[in-house]
Amino acid sequence: MIFTTSIKLEDISMVYGVNGKSHTALSNVNLDIKNGEFISLIGPSGCGKSTIIDLISGIKVPTKGRIFIGDEPVIKPGPECGIVFQDYSLFPWMTAYENIFFAVEHANKNLSKEEVKKTAHTYLDLVGLCKFKDAYPGTLSGGMKQRVSIARMFAMHPKVFLMDEPFGALDSLNRIFMQDLLLHMWSEGESRNTVLFVTHDVDEALLLSDRIGIMSSTPGKIEEIIDIPFSRPRCRKSLSGTEDYIKLKQYLFSVLYCEMQEIIESQQAQKEAL
Numbered sequence: 480m481i482f483t484t485s486i487k488l489e490d491i492s493m494v495y496g497v498n499g500k501s502h503t504a505l506s507n508v509n510l511d512i513k514n515g516e517f518i519s520l521i522g523p524s525g526c527g528k529s530t531i532i533d534l535i536s537g538i539k540v541p542t543k544g545r546i547f548i549g550d551e552p553v554i555k556p557g558p559e560c561g562i563v564f565q566d567y568s569l570f571p572w573m574t575a576y577e578n579i580f581f582a583v584e585h586a587n588k589n590l591s592k593e594e595v596k597k598t599a600h601t602y603l604d605l606v607g608l609c610k611f612k613d614a615y616p617g618t619l620s621g622g623m624k625q626r627v628s629i630a631r632m633f634a635m636h637p638k639v640f641l642m643d644e645p646f647g648a649l650d651s652l653n654r655i656f657m658q659d660l661l662l663h664m665w666s667e668g669e670s671r672n673t674v675l676f677v678t679h680d681v682d683e684a685l686l687l688s689d690r691i692g693i694m695s696s697t698p699g700k701i702e703e704i705i706d707i708p709f710s711r712p713r714c715r716k717s718l719s720g721t722e723d724y725i726k727l728k729q730y731l732f733s734v735l736y737c738e739m740q741e742i743i744e745s746q747q748a749q750k751e752a753l
């Protein structure tokens with residue numbers, strides 16, 4: 480049985496200390512992600528997208544504010560979050576199968592060894608890597624490594640999925656393949672997991688998300704959240720030619736372009752002030 484739940488960020492600020500100076504990475508961020516909802520965050524580099532993922536997962540602690548996964552406040556990292564990073568984060572000394580087995584065993588301590596084995600095999604099969612179960616990460620392509628990471632995340636049955644630019648390092652064909660695979664696994668499951676997905680790719684966000692949060696920087700905040708009205712299941716081919724899709728894409732690009740312009744202008748002003 481898979482239990483999914485909501486995520487809530489309440490008035491989150493995050494200040495880092497850098498060389499004796501403080502840097503406000505996030506300021507007063509509020510976000511409610513409903514149970515089973517797929518939300519993407521997009522925004523310019525450095526606006527705090529990864530920091531939000533790190534805070535929800537408990538890897539970092541906010542300077543101000545509270546985070547809840549369901550009704551539980553986040554205090555430290557735990558099995559309720561399944562995370563996929565851009566760099567795969569697989570143990571290089573374990574095979575594809577062992578990587579998944581290890582994660583499932585640790586996340587679900589009440590499962591028998593047979594159940595863990597079965598789960599690891601099921602998810603390797605779902606991502607089409609049965610034949611590579613004994614391969615070590617170093618011998619797999621980037622796309623295959625990311626398929627193992629995704630299989631591991633689903634197999635752990637966490638309450639929420641946190642994905643930080645998971646397909647950012649892949650070539651465009653692999654990226655398309657992985658987006659379709661994720662969409663298929665997410666929507667075909669027993670119940671849809673709650674997902675927070677960080678990306679720079681507007682098409683990716685439009686294809687996958689129920690809502691998209693647009694962030695701005697210095698300090699990072701969520702400027703706007705837009706609803707994505709496309710029904711599911713979604714098909715990239717038919718979707719991308721529709722008037723609604725083109726309008727939304729143009730809107731997202733124009734907002735991101737303005738953000739980038741502001742960043743470049745402020746960097747130029749800082750340079751001139753020196």
Ligand SMILES: Nc1ncnc2c1ncn2[C@@H]1O[C@H](COP(=O)(O)OP(=O)(O)OP(=O)(O)O)[C@@H](O)[C@H]1O
Nearest residue numbers: 495496497502504523524525526527528529530531
């Ligand atoms: N450990 C840290 N110490 C100091 N500053 C940090 C630390 N981690 C992040 N920052 C700063 O906080 C801000 C937000 O960083 P973050 O990585 O969350 O942004 P991002 O939107 O994910 O960027 P990108 O899209 O480039 O991955 C940046 O200015 C970054 O330099």
